[in-house]
Amino acid sequence: MTKTGVGILGFGTVGAGVAEGLLRNRETLAQRLGVEVELRKIADLDTERDRGVKLPEGMLVRDAAEVIADPDISIVVELIGGTKTAADFILRAIAAGKHVVTANKALLAERGAEIFEAAGKAGVDVYFGASVGGGIPIVRVLREGLAGNEIERIDGILNGTCNYILTRMGKERIPFDAALADAQCKGYAEADPSLDIDGWDTAHKAILLASLAYGFYVPKAEVDVTGIRRLSSTDVQYADRLGYCVKLLARIERDGDEVEVDVGPALVPAGHMLASVSGVFNAVMVHGDLVDDMLLYGRGAGRAPTASTVIGDIGDVARNIAGGSPRYRNAISTANAGHLRVKPRGEVRSEFYIRLMVKDAPGTFGCFGTIFGKHGVSIRTASSFPFVPGSEILETIPVVIETHPARRADLEAALAEIKRSGVVRCEPVAMRIV
Amino acid sequence: MTKTGVGILGFGTVGAGVAEGLLRNRETLAQRLGVEVELRKIADLDTERDRGVKLPEGMLVRDAAEVIADPDISIVVELIGGTKTAADFILRAIAAGKHVVTANKALLAERGAEIFEAAGKAGVDVYFGASVGGGIPIVRVLREGLAGNEIERIDGILNGTCNYILTRMGKERIPFDAALADAQCKGYAEADPSLDIDGWDTAHKAILLASLAYGFYVPKAEVDVTGIRRLSSTDVQYADRLGYCVKLLARIERDGDEVEVDVGPALVPAGHMLASVSGVFNAVMVHGDLVDDMLLYGRGAGRAPTASTVIGDIGDVARNIAGGSPRYRNAISTANAGHLRVKPRGEVRSEFYIRLMVKDAPGTFGCFGTIFGKHGVSIRTASSFPFVPGSEILETIPVVIETHPARRADLEAALAEIKRSGVVRCEPVAMRIV
DSSP, rough: OOOEEEEEOSSSHHHHHHHHHHHHHHHHHHHSSSSEEEEEEEEOSOOOOSSSSSOOTTTTESOHHHHHHHHTOEEEEEOSSSSSHHHHHHHHHTTTOOEEOOOOOHHHHHHHHHHHOOOOHHHHHOOOGGTTTTTOOHHHHIIIIITTTEEEEEEEEEEEEEEHHHHHHHHHHHOOHHHHHHHTTTSSSSSHHHHHHHSSHHHHHHHHHHHHTTTTTOOOOSEEOSSSTTOOOOHHHHHHTTTTEEEEEHHHHHHHEEEEEEEEEEEEESSSGGGGGGGTEEEEEETTTTTTTEEEEEOOOHHHHHHHHHHHHHHHHOOOOHHOOOOSSSSOTTTTTTTEEEEEGGOOOOEEEEEEEESSSSTHHHHHHHHHTTTTOOEEEEOOOOOOOOOTOOOOEEEEEOOSEEEEEHHHHHHHHHHHHOOBBSOOOEEEEE | OOEEEEEEEEHHHHHHHHHHHHHTTHHHHHHHSSSEEEEEEEEEOOEEEEEEOOOOOOEEOOHHHHHHHHTOOOEEEEOOOSHHHHHHHHHHHHHOOEEEOOOOOOOOOOHHHHHHHHHHTTOOEOOOOGGGGTTSSHHHIIIIIISSOEEEEEEOOHHHHHHHHHHHHSSSSSOOHHHHHHHHHHHHSSSSSSHHHHHHHHHHHHHHHHHHHTOOOOOOOGSSEOOOOOOOOHHHHHHHHTEEEEEEEEEEETTTEEEEEEEEEEETTTTTGGGGTTTTTTEEEETTTTTTTEEEEOOSSHHHHHHHHHHHHHHHHHHHHTTSSOOOSSOOOTTTTTTTEEOOOOEEEEEEEEEEESHHHHHHHHHHHHHHHHOOOEEEEEEOOOOOOTTTOEEEEEEEEOSSSSHHHHHHHHHHHHHHHTTTTTTTTEEEEE
C-alpha cells in the first residue's frame, strides 16, 4: 500500500485531535483510502505541555521549518491559527511543493486569493474543509456533492459560542451577559469573546461559503456584519411570543449579478430545521436549484469534530497523491470574478422584526404607520407588548412589528424619520425574519 | 478544457432530471470541475413520451447497447431501476471499460459484491451516491468526509413515503389507510406501495450504509425489517402523549464484532433533530468517534434532488478520468468481511415502548410486571391510558410501558408469557425507543 507522510504545524487543541485521530484510527483510514497515512512530525513552540496524546519519541519538534523541509512529508497541516505566521508557513510549504490542509478561516477569508494562486502555480492542493463548520462537511458538499447545482441561497448557524448563548437566552430567559459568562465558564467562549460575539468568526466562514458557491472572492469589507453583543433578552422573548427563535445567521443569496452576504441576529420560525439547532451545534441550510433544501448539522468546533474534517481532507489529498495528480488546485474558482459583486447592504430585501419603544398615547400607531407607509415598508402585524419583568423604562410601551418584505435602505430611512418624529423614546431594534 | 462523454440508460423521472440538470447547468459544472461534461446519448424503450426536457436531435435512442458501445461515452449512468436488466447493462458497461454511475439501491444491496468485483477487475469506477438518501450526500460523506472516524452508530429516516404517512398520522391524527391514500393521490406513494411501507426500500439503503461504514457486505436475509403497514394511529397518539414522534428508522450500530442492522418504526424524543424531519424529507444521523453527532437532511427522492447527487457523482468520475485514474474502485471495502457479522435480532438491546390491552381488574399490573421482571426486562414507566376516540375494544384498558434497555429476545419471551397468562386481550405492540 502507498504511504503518505503528514506533518502538523501547531500542537494545540485541534492539532492534538488530528494527531490522536491519525494514530488511533490509522488502520480504518488506510482500509477506506487504500493509502496509508503516516504522521511523521508535529511542530510547536511548546514541546512540554501534556496534550493527552502519546506521541512516538522525536515526533514533536520546535521548528516548523523542520516539518516543511522533511522530504518524507508530502502534506503539511497548518493548525496554528492567526493570519501572520500561519500565512508565512503555508506559503513556504507551497513553495517547497507540499500539499496543504488548513482550518484557518480568518487567513483564507483575508488572503485566500494569494494562497490559492501560489498553490496553482506550484501544482499543489490546498484543502480547507474544517475552516467552515468544524465537523460539518459543508465545504466538501458545496464543492463536490452539489457541483451540478446553481446555489440559490445558504443560511448558516456557524458559531457555536453564539448559538450556545442564544439558546440559553431563549430557553432559560437569562440575559446576554450571564449567558456569555456561563459560556466562558464552560470553555465555549474565549476570555476575549469579541471575534465570536461580534460576528466576525461567522463572517469569515460566510465569505468562504459565498466564494465557493459563486466563484469569486468576496471582499471582507463589503460584508454586512452585526454581532449579538447588543441583543436584548427582551427581543429574544418577544420573538418567542411571535413563534420565532433568534439565531446568529450568515445569509448568502444570489440575485442576478449580485450576491447578498450578511451576518446578524435573525428570527427563524419555530418549525424550521434551523430553529432546532441548540447549544454549541452548527448547521447550514443550502438551497440548490436541483437539490432543493438540504441541511447539514453537527459540531462546529472542538478538538475531535474539527479533527474529523481535517483528517477527511488529509485522506483526499493522500488519494490525490496516490492517483498521481492534485485535483482542486483552484479550490475557490474565480470564474465569476468579473461579473458578480456583493449586493449593497441597503438593497437587501427581507421581512423584518422591529421593536419601537413608543409614547403610550393615542395616535402613536398612526404616526409610525404613516411613516413606514411613506417609505414603502408594509406592516404585516403591529402589537403593543407587555413589559418583560425587569424592564424599567417608564411612560413608554413596546410595540413589536412584523413587516412584509422591504428594502433595508427603506426600512432604515423610515426608522430614522420615526426617531426624528419624537414618537419613540429610544433606539429602535430591527432584525431580519427568515 | 478536457471533455468527458456521458450516456444515460433510462429516461424516466430521474433520467429526465439528470439530462435537464446536465444541459441547464453545464457551464457552472464545467467551472467547478475544470472538466466539461457532455451528455451524448440517452437510451429508453419509449422514445415518444414528452418528459419536459428538450433534447438535441438524435440524442434519444431505443437501444442501450448503442450507448454502451459509443466510444465517445466514458461514463454510463444506469437509471433503469429493477435488478435484472439493470444488472445486465451495468456489467456490460463495465466489461466495455466504462465507468458507471447508478442510483439502484435494490441492485447494489443484492448484487453489489459481484458488480464491484467486476469493476475492480476492469479498473473502472462505480459510484452510487443517489442510491441512499436521494439528494442527501450521505454516501460521499461516509466514504470521504468521515474517512478518519470509527462509525459508532447511524440512524436514518430513509423513505419519504413512509415519513409523509407518519407525519400525517402524527400531526393530523389520521389513520394509516387514509394517510397512504393521500400519499398515493399526491404521487408520493406507488399504486403498489409495499416496497416502501413494508420497509424494504429502507432496508436496501441500510444495507448499503452498513456496508460502507463497516467494510463488509451485509446479507439482506440477516436484516430485521418491519414496515409501518400494521402501525396503529393509537400508538402514534400515545407516543405523542409520552413526548415522542414515531418514525420508520434504519438503525445501524457496531458492538464489538457484531453490527446491528434493523429497520422498523421507532419512537424518537420530540427534541431530537430526527423528530423535526417532516413530510417527504429524509435525514441521516451519524455518530462517529471523532465527529460526534452529525445530521444530513434533505429530499430523499424526486427528479431534481436525485439528479443533483447523480450529477455530483458524474462530476467525481469526470475528474477522476481527467486525473488519469479511477479512485474508488472498491467503493465498498471488504476489509472486515472475515471478522464482522450481523448481530442476531434477539441480541439487540434497546429501550422499548409497549402497549398491552389488559383486563380492567386489580392485579393486572402485578401480573405483567412480575413476568417482565422474571425475564430481566425493567420497567421505567407504566400507565393506563384512556381510549382514543374510535377505539372499540371493550372491557380492556390500554397500558403503555416504557422499559429500560432490554434484550429483544428477553422482551419477546416476556410478551409471549404475558399472552399465555391471559392478562392481555390482543397482540401486544412493541417498538424501539431511540
